Amino acid sequence: MEEKENLITVNIDGQDLQVPPGTNMVEAAAMLGKEIPHYCYHPKLTIAGNCRMCLVELGMPGRDRATGEPMVNEDGTPKIMWMPGPAIGCGTKAAPGMHIKTDSPKALESREAVTEFLLINHPLDCPICDQAGECTLQEFSSSHGRGYSRFIEQKNVKPKRTRLGPRVTLDDERCVLCSRCIRFCDEVAGDSVLGFTDRGSYSTLTCFPGKELANNYSLNTVDICPVGALTSTDFRFKMRVWFLKETNSIDFETSVGVNTVVSAREGTIYRVKPRRNDEVNDTWMPDSGRELYKQVESGDRLKKCAINSVEASATDAIAKASEWLQGGGVAIVGSGQCSVEEQFALRAISDGIGAKGVYLVARYGEDDGILMSVDRNPNVRGALMTGLVNDLPDEQLGELGAKIDSGEVTTVFSVKEDLVAGGLTEDQVGKVKIVYLGTHENATSSRADVLIAGLTQFEKSGTVINQQFRLQKFSRVVPGPGGAIEDLYALATIQANLSGESYPSTIGSIWKQVGTEGSVFEGISFQSLSDQGQLLDGSAFERLLFREGKSLHFEPKKEAVAAD
Amino acid sequence: MSIVIKRKPLNFLEKLYLPEIARGLSTTFKKIWEKPVTLEYPEQRPTIPEGYRGVPTLVKDPEGREKCVSCQLCEFVCPPKAIRITPGEIPEGSEYAHVEKGPQEFEIDMLRCIYCGMCQEVCPEEAIWLQNQFSLSGYSREELVNNKEKLYELGGTLPDEHFKWKKKKEAAEHGSGH
Numbered sequence: 001m002e003e004k005e006n007l008i009t010v011n012i013d014g015q016d017l018q019v020p021p022g023t024n025m026v027e028a029a030a031m032l033g034k035e036i037p038h039y040c041y042h043p044k045l046t047i048a049g050n051c052r053m054c055l056v057e058l059g060m061p062g063r064d065r066a067t068g069e070p071m072v073n074e075d076g077t078p079k080i081m082w083m084p085g086p087a088i089g090c091g092t093k094a095a096p097g098m099h100i101k102t103d104s105p106k107a108l109e110s111r112e113a114v115t116e117f118l119l120i121n122h123p124l125d126c127p128i129c130d131q132a133g134e135c136t137l138q139e140f141s142s143s144h145g146r147g148y149s150r151f152i153e154q155k156n157v158k159p160k161r162t163r164l165g166p167r168v169t170l171d172d173e174r175c176v177l178c179s180r181c182i183r184f185c186d187e188v189a190g191d192s193v194l195g196f197t198d199r200g201s202y203s204t205l206t207c208f209p210g211k212e213l214a215n216n217y218s219l220n221t222v223d224i225c226p227v228g229a230l231t232s233t234d235f236r237f238k239m240r241v242w243f244l245k246e247t248n249s250i251d252f253e254t255s256v257g258v259n260t261v262v263s264a265r266e267g268t269i270y271r272v273k274p275r276r277n278d279e280v281n282d283t284w285m286p287d288s289g290r291e292l293y294k295q296v297e298s299g300d301r302l303k304k305c306a307i308n309s310v311e312a313s314a315t316d317a318i319a320k321a322s323e324w325l326q327g328g329g330v331a332i333v334g335s336g337q338c339s340v341e342e343q344f345a346l347r348a349i350s351d352g353i354g355a356k357g358v359y360l361v362a363r364y365g366e367d368d369g370i371l372m373s374v375d376r377n378p379n380v381r382g383a384l385m386t387g388l389v390n391d392l393p394d395e396q397l398g399e400l401g402a403k404i405d406s407g408e409v410t411t412v413f414s415v416k417e418d419l420v421a422g423g424l425t426e427d428q429v430g431k432v433k434i435v436y437l438g439t440h441e442n443a444t445s446s447r448a449d450v451l452i453a454g455l456t457q458f459e460k461s462g463t464v465i466n467q468q469f470r471l472q473k474f475s476r477v478v479p480g481p482g483g484a485i486e487d488l489y490a491l492a493t494i495q496a497n498l499s500g501e502s503y504p505s506t507i508g509s510i511w512k513q514v515g516t517e518g519s520v521f522e523g524i525s526f527q528s529l530s531d532q533g534q535l536l537d538g539s540a541f542e543r544l545l546f547r548e549g550k551s552l553h554f555e556p557k558k559e560a561v562a563a564d
Numbered sequence: 565m566s567i568v569i570k571r572k573p574l575n576f577l578e579k580l581y582l583p584e585i586a587r588g589l590s591t592t593f594k595k596i597w598e599k600p601v602t603l604e605y606p607e608q609r610p611t612i613p614e615g616y617r618g619v620p621t622l623v624k625d626p627e628g629r630e631k632c633v634s635c636q637l638c639e640f641v642c643p644p645k646a647i648r649i650t651p652g653e654i655p656e657g658s659e660y661a662h663v664e665k666g667p668q669e670f671e672i673d674m675l676r677c678i679y680c681g682m683c684q685e686v687c688p689e690e691a692i693w694l695q696n697q698f699s700l701s702g703y704s705r706e707e708l709v710n711n712k713e714k715l716y717e718l719g720g721t722l723p724d725e726h727f728k729w730k731k732k733k734e735a736a737e738h739g740s741g742h
Contacts, residue, residue, distance in 0.1 A: 123732075127635035127688045128665040157736045161656070161664065237653045237665050240636045 011099040025089035025100055026054055036102055037111060037140045039226040040178035041090035044282045045187060051178050053118075053140065054089035055110035057082060057101040086110045111144040119145065121156040121201055122227075123173045131228030133241040137176060156201055164194075165213035167233050167287055168222060172204050175229035181205070181221035188284060188370070189217040205229065216368065219287045223273055234290070235271045244270060248531055250464055250474040251289035252337065252457045254365075255375040256551055257466025258285045259531075262293065262458060262477045269293040269458060269478055277532055279553055280470065286371050295456055296478065300441040302453040304483035314452065314485040321413070321435045321450045322497035325349070329410035331357045331400055333417045334388050336377025338487070339462025340471070340521075341510050343379070345491035345503070346415060347388040352498050356409050359400050360393035361422040364547060373548040379464040384541055385520050392544050396423030404428045411435065415487070416454070418442040437490055453484040460486055461507050463529065467548045469538030471521075473529050612696035617681045619697040620672055621719030622712070623690075625727070629660055630716065631691035634667040638683035638692055646676035647683060662733045670712040674700055690724060 007018040012029055019028045026036045027043065039051035059082035062071040071079040080099045086106060092098075101107055119141060126132045158172035182194045182205075193211040196203045207213060213221070222230045244263035249272070251258035259275040272293050274285035295301075305317035312320075324330075332355045334346050350358050360383055363376035383389050401424050403409040411433040412419065419429050420443035429447055436448035439456050459480035463473045480486070492505035504510040507526045515521045520536055548556055577583050603610055612618070624630050634651040652668030654660055683692045697718065702708045710718070 124728075127637070128633045128663070132635075154735060154738075157739060160662075237634075237651050239651070240640070242640060243636070 008094045010094045019094045023094045025092045036089045045183045047090050048179050049088050049091040052114050055086040056089045056107050057104050058087040059099040061097040115144045120151050129228040130231050136226040165218050168213050168218050169231050169233045174227050175205050177203050180224045189215050191215040216286045220284050239270045247475050247477040250472050252378040253289040254373045255467040256371050256373050257472050264477050267478045296458050303481040305453050306451040317452050318493050322494045330355050331409040331412050333359050333414040335416035336380040337416045340382040341462050342487050343383050343386045343388045344514050349495050361417045362393040362395045367549045381465040401428050418444045452490050454487040455480040469536045470533040472533035616696050617679050617694040620694050622715040623719040623722040631689050632667050633665050637686045641682045641686045644676040644678050646673045663729050672710045674708045
C-alpha cells in the first residue's frame, strides 16, 4: 500500500484526485469513472503511446519566469498554464498540481481527428468481423466518429486470413497498429516473433521470417487486440459475441488457478478467456487452458450411470455404491481435480467408514515460469486443507497396489482418477470391486462395478485452492448431461446413506459445515467469497516440499526440491 | 345514470313503406353493373403493394452470390426468436473466398415469425427481404421451418448495384499501389 503522504494531487476536469506516484492519466481518470479512449495502452504492458487516441488537454501551475514565484489568479488559486497542443494521457504521469481536461472541445476534436485517420483504411468488415460487439474501434467510432467518410482515394489493401500460428489468424486490414501484441510477445510471453514491416499506412503486422506465433500464450494477443485483426482460429466465425453469456470460472489446468471467464450460448460453450486478477494471472492465461471446454462435449463423455456395466439411474447407482462402501476393506482414491467441497464430503466418507487409506494421484509437468506450474492438479492444497490427505501425493498408487495384493483392500472408491493410469496393474484392478465417480471413459470406468457419471468443472460450482493458498470460486456455465449427477450431491448422498444422518448436498449448505469455527475456512461462505479469491493461512503446510517454482505472482516458500 | 334517447318519429313517406323499398332496390340495381370490390380468392389474387411485408426470404445478387454473410444481426433483433443461423467460413478455394463468412444453415420458423420486418431493416448486407408471399400452409411444424435452400428459392435475385464485395476483390487484385 502507498503511504498517504506519497500521494500526488492532480485535477481532472475540475475534480481533485489523489493518486500514487507513477499513475498515468488514463488510470487516474478511470479512478473517477471517466473513460479516456485508448487502443495501444494496456495496464499490464509498457507504454508505447502510438495510437494517439488518449489525447487530453494538459496544464501545469505556472511560475513567474523572473522571480520563480508561483503565479496566482485574482482569487488566489494557482494559475494553470495550458499547453498549446494536446498530450497523450497514457504517457503522462501524475505530477503535483497537474490539470487535465478529458472532455474539452480540444480533446474531443483531437479524438475525432485520430478516429478519422484510423478509419481511412479500415475495412467495412463489421458484419463478418468476430470482434464486432466488443471492438473498441467500433465503440469509439460511434462516440467519436464522423459518421461519413471524406476519403475518396483507394483504400489500402492488406493481406487477410493470414495464419500467424496454429491458433491465431491475422486480418491485417483491420489492424490499427497499436503494437499491443508485439509488446505482449516481447514482455510477457518472452517469445519475440511479431513485428511491423513497411512504413506509414502500409505498415503491416507480421511474423519474423521463419518464425510463427506458436507459444502457449499466443491467444492472449487475440484478447488484447483492440480490433478484430488477431482472431482465434478456434473461435473464428463460430458465434457472435453478443449472444454469449459469460460466467466466471477457474482454469483447472495447473495449480496456478488462472481466473477465467467462460462464454456460452444455450448450453454450448464457445470460448474461454482470462479474467483480470492482479494477484494471480494479471490479464493472461495459457492457450492450453482454453481448450479445456472441449471435454464437455467430447465423444468419450460418460452420460449414464451404470451398475455392473448395465445402465442404471443415478439413485440406484448411489444406493449400490453406499452398500458396497459399508462392506469394509475400502480404500479411497480422491483427486486434486475435485473442488474443496467434494474433498470435504469425501473426507467425511473416509472418516465414517474407516478407510484403509486415502490416496491422491499427483500430476507433474513442465514449469514455464509464467502461468503453468509444475503441479497439474488444480486443488491438491484443497485436499490438504480439508484434511483428506496429510502429505503430498505420489504420482503412482504403489502403496494402494501393495494393499490390494495383500488382500487388505477389497473395494476401491475412485473419484475422478483412472486407477490404471495411476499405476495399478490390470491384475490389481481386476482383484477389487470398483466404485467410480468420473466424467470420461477410461480403463477404470470400463471396469467399474458401480459407475456414477459426474460433472466437469464447467457444469458445477465450487472452490479450489491454488498454489498461493488462495481460495477461488468457479461457477456453473452450462447444465450437465441428463444422466449425470452432480459430484457433490453424489458424495453427500453416499455419506448420508452411510451415516444414516442427513448431509448437506449443495454448495451453499456444505459451506456452513466447511466454514465452522476452528477450521481454516472459518467465516467464509461460498456467497461471500469474492471473485478475486481469498488468501488462506497455509503455514501449517510449510513442512511439505511443494514442487512449484516461481511464476508470475508466486514465489515458492522453499527452494523447489525434487523430492525424488 | 342512464340516458334516454328518444327515437325520431317516422315522417309521412317513411310511414308509407313502399317508397323506401324502391329507394333500397335502386341502390342494389346500381351496384349490379359496377365492378365488384371482392376477389374470388384463392383463384384470384390481389395485387401486392410495394413495401408489403410478406414471408421473409434470402436473396442473391445479380451474379448469383448469396448476399448473407451470417452476421446474425437478424437473429439477434428478431422479437419472436424465429431465426436461427449456423455461421460458417467460406473455404479458401471458393469463388467467394474473399467474403470469408457465409451461413452454413439458415432457418426461419414461420410459426414464430410475426412479419415485423426488423430483420430486413437491420440487415447490413441487404440479404433478407420480406417479399410479397402472404399465405402459408403445411401439414407439420417441420414443414413450416424454412431452411436455407427454401429461403433462396423464395427469395430469388435482387437487382442491386452495390457489388460491395466484388469491388473489394477487384481492389485486392489491383493491389495497394505499394
